[in-house]
Amino acid sequence: MEAPVAEKTPKINRWLPYLAVLGSDVRQTQRSWVYRIWVIASVLSAVGYLLFHVGVYQKAQIVQLASTVISDLLLWIVLGSVTLIVVMTASSISAERGTVADSVLSRGISRYQYFLAKWHARLITVIGTFLVLGIGALLGSYFFLQEDLSLGGCAVALLTVTVLLMTVTTLGVAFSAIAHTTLMGITLLWIMLYGLGFLLTLLPSRFPSPYRMLTNLPEILRGRYDVHELGQLTGWCLVLSVVSACVGLAYFCRRDV
Numbered sequence: 001m002e003a004p005v006a007e008k009t010p011k012i013n014r015w016l017p018y019l020a021v022l023g024s025d026v027r028q029t030q031r032s033w034v035y036r037i038w039v040i041a042s043v044l045s046a047v048g049y050l051l052f053h054v055g056v057y058q059k060a061q062i063v064q065l066a067s068t069v070i071s072d073l074l075l076w077i078v079l080g081s082v083t084l085i086v087v088m089t090a091s092s093i094s095a096e097r098g099t100v101a102d103s104v105l106s107r108g109i110s111r112y113q114y115f116l117a118k119w120h121a122r123l124i125t126v127i128g129t130f131l132v133l134g135i136g137a138l139l140g141s142y143f144f145l146q147e148d149l150s151l152g153g154c155a156v157a158l159l160t161v162t163v164l165l166m167t168v169t170t171l172g173v174a175f176s177a178i179a180h181t182t183l184m185g186i187t188l189l190w191i192m193l194y195g196l197g198f199l200l201t202l203l204p205s206r207f208p209s210p211y212r213m214l215t216n217l218p219e220i221l222r223g224r225y226d227v228h229e230l231g232q233l234t235g236w237c238l239v240l241s242v243v244s245a246c247v248g249l250a251y252f253c254r255r256d257v
Helices: 016-031 033-060 066-090 100-105 111-144 151-178 182-202 210-215 217-221 227-254
Strands: none
Touching: 016 033, 016 111, 033 066, 033 111, 066 111, 066 151, 066 182, 066 210, 066 217, 111 151, 111 227, 151 182, 151 210, 151 217, 151 227, 182 210, 210 217, 210 227
C-alpha cells in the first residue's frame, strides 16, 4: 500500500488583520477633509512664501538666505499643522467608538493589533507627508534662494521636527483610545500640549525645549547645532511617545468598547 501523503498545514499570518487595518486607515486618513486641508494649505503657503521672497530679491536685490526662509517656513508649517494633526489623531479611535466592538471583537483582530495599526497608520501619514513637504521646500530653496544650507543640518532639522510631530501624533492616538468622545480627546490633548509647552519654557536653558529648538532652526540648517541637546530632546520625545502609547494601549485593552 502506498503511504498516505501528509497534508500541508496552511501557514497563518497572525499580522494580516493588523496590516489590513493599517492600510485601510492610511487610505481613509488621506481621503479625509482634514488631511486634504492640511496638505493644500501647506503647499500653497510654502509656494507663496518662496515666491514672495524670490520677488523681493528680484525687485529690491535683497539677498534672501535659504536658512532663514526655510526655518520660518518649517516653523509656520509646524505651528499651523498642529491643530489639524491633533484633530486627525485624536479622532483615530474615538470617532469609531460605535463600530470598534464589531472591528475588534467580530473580525479576528485583537485590541492591541487594532491600536498599533491605528497608531502606526497615523504616524506614517503625518511623518511621511511632512517629509515630502519639507524636502520639497528644501529643493525649492536650492533653485530660488541664496544657498547657505548644510546637508547634515537639513537632515537634522527635518529629524528634529519629525520627532516633535511623532510625539504629538502618538499623544493624539493615546488620548483617542482613552477618551469617550473625539471632542474630549482633542480637549485633553490641547490642555496637555499647552501645559507641557509652558512648563518647558520655564526650565533653565540646559533642559531641552521644543520651542527653543524650533527658533534655533536657522543655525541647525547651517550645520551649527548642539548634538547633545538635540539628542536629549529626541530621547525625551521617544520616551514620552512610548509611555503614552503603552498607557493608551493598556487602557484600550481593558475598557469596554
